[in-house]
Amino acid sequence: MNERIFRVLEFNKIIEQLADHAASSLGKDSARRLKPATELAVVKQLQAETDQAVQILRLHGDVPFGGISDIRPSLKRAEVGGVLNAQECLQIAGLIYGGKQLRRFVDSLEELEVPLIREQVANIQPLSELEQEIRSCIDDHAHVMDGASDKLRAIRAKIRTSESRIRERLDSYIRSKSKMLSDAIVTIRNDRYVLPVKQEYRAAIGGIVHDQSSSGQTLFMEPQAVVDINNTLSEAKVQEKAEIERILRELTVSIASDLVPLKVNVEALAALDFIFARAKLGQSMRAAMPTMNDQGYIEMKQARHPLLDQDQVVANDIVLGKDYHAIVITGPNTGGKTVTLKLIGLCTLMGQSGLQIPALDGCQLAVFDEVFADIGDEQSIEQSLSTFSSHMTNIVEILGQVTDRTLVLFDELGAGTDPQEGAALAMAILDEVVKRKARIIATTHYPELKAYGYNRDGVINASVEFDVQTLKPTYRLLIGVPGRSNAFEISRRLGLNSELIQSAKQLIGTDSTSVEKMIESLDTARRKAEQDYDDAERTLQEAEQLKRHLEKQWHQFEQERETLYKKAEQKAEQAIEKARKEAEEIVDTIRAMKHQSALKEHEWIEARKLLDQAKPELSQKTQEQTISKRPKQEQTLEVGDEVKLLTLNQNGTILEHVSNNEFQVQVGMMKMKVKRQDLQLLKRDNPVVERPLATIKGSNYHVKTELDLRGERYEDAIQELEKYVDDALLAGYARVSIIHGKGTGALRKGVQEFAKKHRQIESARPGGMNEGGSGVTIFEFK
CATH class of the missing domain: 3.40.50.300 (P-loop containing nucleotide triphosphate hydrolases)
Incomplete structure (x- = not known):
């Protein structure tokens, strides 16, 4: 793309804004080299990268790019055999650390779909060993530490000892010969510790003169007593410099051995900083992805x-x-x-x-x-x-x-x-x-x-x-x-004489006048269309607001209705529970008088079952369901018909037509009068006649002589067994088979324990060869 267009459209100003949003010199350099792409696939990928970075910034605010700098010049020097200084080594360690921090940050974004960002981050190599090697030698202030080598530690200990001895000697001079000194201080000249001695006392002090003041009245002298110690100190400093250079040379060799991954890290971090700079620029402009x-x-x-x-x-x-x-x-x-x-x-x-x-x-x-x-x-x-x-x-x-x-x-x-x-x-x-x-x-x-x-x-x-x-x-x-030109209208509003404006109108051509009138007509039509659109938009918003209000009111109504249903159910359940407790008390009282009654145990079991089943299943729409299930009035009921009691959800048989709207119904051992609207005809074939409960053996109460519990959970199996035994007793069976399988034996033990506790079971034995063996238990009732 031609360079002139960047200047004409001021695209260079956009580039500078983009560079300002980069976090490192790597990103700024990439931003300043930005040129528009001309291939659709490339442009789409660039836009996708920016959009994914915007997602991360929107959710997490910022991205860690700390410690990253442009180390490419240092890498080039290491590649050609140069020795890097401590500052350059520290910058390389900082880039490695910054890369690891950024990689950890992106890896933690498990909830975001940012594959292009992850692809760039995957190129970053940890290089932890190289970073640790540099950090163990150089501190955060780019100073080679004593621990970089044993030799360096010893040399610096020698330097500190020499400096201490020199200061002690010079301090003694200050205390004993302060009158001979221009100032009571120890200073340094030519890397040697010296004292400021007055000119006239030069011979009294003795030693080497390293410098003098501008007036010549003060000489900076190294007393003879510290010359040898200063020499020792200078030698130690030379050794220190050589050892530091050796350490930096070794670090440079280590860095050179990792040149390829380091260059990859630089490219990846530059690309990521550039991508997030584009995202930050978009956020600052409240921009959108095209x-x-x-x-x-x-x-x-x-x-x-x-x-x-x-x-x-x-x-x-x-x-x-x-x-x-x-x-x-x-x-x-x-x-x-x-x-x-x-x-x-x-x-x-x-x-x-x-x-x-x-x-x-x-x-x-x-x-x-x-x-x-x-x-x-x-x-x-x-x-x-x-x-x-x-x-x-x-x-x-x-x-x-x-x-x-x-x-x-x-x-x-x-x-x-x-x-x-x-x-x-x-x-x-x-x-x-x-x-x-x-x-x-x-x-x-x-x-x-x-x-x-x-x-x-x-x-x-x-x-x-x-x-x-x-x-x-x-x-x-x-x-x-x-x-429109609007020249005449503007002139009129600015105060030009109306006669002059009219004369000017007569001078312009007919075609120009027609065009202006056409434009004025179009402009008027446009304004009216915009006004109509605004009115329609306002009406639509009012309608939507009304709709939301009505939906809110309807929702409140539904909630209130649901609350009323629940309250009604609670009251009904409380009433039923109260009646059930009263019935329990009556049954217990009668049971205590059992020795005075000829009733059998299974008759009491059936009575108890009917009491349990008498509780209706209420719901939020009980009334509508009940009404919908009631029989049509034209259906006629006869004695012997099998019917369903809608209020109790139980089946029974009609014994007598008491009146036009009432029937006597046998439900188990109980007889009751029931309204016609609470009965539903089930069938009329083979009517069941009334007989005492004690003689219903072989009647229409259908119960199998065996119960298969295989595959059931333990708790469900015991619950099903208890109900089955009650039903078998009601049917008058003397013996039943409980199939529990062999398995681990847990279900068999549970069945046998149940039999021991049930007072109507006389014995429980394993099945014989022809009865299923140990996988079956035979119950015999009293």
Whole structure:
């Protein structure tokens, strides 16, 4: 892509903003080298990377890039055999640490789908051994530590001892010969410890003079008593320097052995810092990810110029490339035509660079091979070119490269020459670019171009709105409506004489008047349509608000109804439980009198069962269900019919027709009178006649003589066994078979324990050879 477009559209300012959001020099360098891509697949990947980084920033706020710096120059020196200094080694350790921190952070984001970010992070090598080796030798202040080697520790101990001895000697001089000194201090000259001695006492002190003051009155002397110790100290410092250099050389060799993974780490961290810088820039602009295409289709919703104040700039909807390929924008100066032109071009460059654009979600941008622009005053004094000549030179160059994968931006096309010739030339240029199927946005002042969009396929007029009342532009782009000059109206509001304005109107041509009236009509229709749309939108919002209110009221009603149902159920359950307890007490009282009664045990079991089953299953819709289950009135019931008692959910037999609306029904051992609406006919075949409960052996009470418990859970099996024994006793069986299988023997033991505790079971024995063996237990009842 041509470099000139970056300057014309001010893309370089976007680059600088992007670099400011990078956390390291690696990211800043990548940002400053950014160029728009021209392959759709590459652009889509760049946008996906940015979007995934935005997801991470939105949920976690920031990403750890601390300690990362550009170590590429140091790596190059290590590669060619140079020795790195302590600061360079420390920066390499910092980059290794920063890479590990970033990798741990991304690995912790298990809930996010960010495959492209994870792919970059996977390239980072830990290199913990190299980092530890550097950290064990160099501290956080880039100082080689004593522990870097045993030899260095010994040398520095010797240095400290020598310095201490020197100070002790010099301090004794200060105490005993302070009158001979200009100042009672110990100082250093030429890396030697010296005293400031007055000139006249030079011989009294003795030793070596290393320096003197500017006046010559003070000599900086090294007393003879510390010369040997200073020599020892100097030798130790030379040894220290040599040992430090040896340590750094070894560290450099270790670093050189890991050059390849270190370079990979640098590239991965630079790429990640660059990706997150793009995401941060998008967040600062309140931007959205565009969907990219290679069909030349642009659709931006509420797009804002990225270099203007985002709280002040006017947002516009822009569509290009589907129903029309060219937009001709007309309107007054300072109305925002050029801003709109740059907005489209700049957003295109940003989209192709992997940057999100300041617009609403759902926008689309096209990938172009080239973006050309002829914007601003290109007059060149050096080349002695006029404004028109400069523009035409640029346009000629553009026309030589235009294809169907090109976006062309023309500002004030044909300006700078005779209006009629300029307008004709502008239309000819537009025709040529449209014929090549490029995407074009052009601005102009020429009235002849206002009707251009009506006479050409694939071209549409647009304008920037101007508020005549306030005499200020609104900066709104109106696609489909050409701009009005508003010269007469503006002049009237500024106080120009009405007669002068009327004379001017008579001087303009009929065609121009017709065009202006047509534009005025279109503008009036547009305003009315916008007002109607606002009214419809307001009505829709009110309807939605009313709908939400009604839904809320209905929900409250449902909750209240549910609460009432639950309260009714609770009251019914309490009443039933109270009746059940009373019945239990009566049964217990009668059972205590058992020796006075001829009733058998299984009759009491059936009575108890009927009491348990007498509790109805209530629900939130009990009343509706009961009503729906009641028999139709035209059904007739006869003595002997098998019926269902809807209130008790039990089956019984009609014994007597008491009255028109009441029947006597046998339910187990009980007889009761029941209303007709509470009975449902089941069947009329083989009516069961009334007989005492004690003689129902072989009757219609159907119970098998064996119970299969195999495969059941232990608790469920014992519960099912208890019910079966009650049913078998009611049926009058003398013996039944309980099939429990062999298995682990737990179920068999449970069955046998149950038999021991049940007072109606006389014996429980394993089954014989023909009865199922140890997998069966035979119960014999009393």
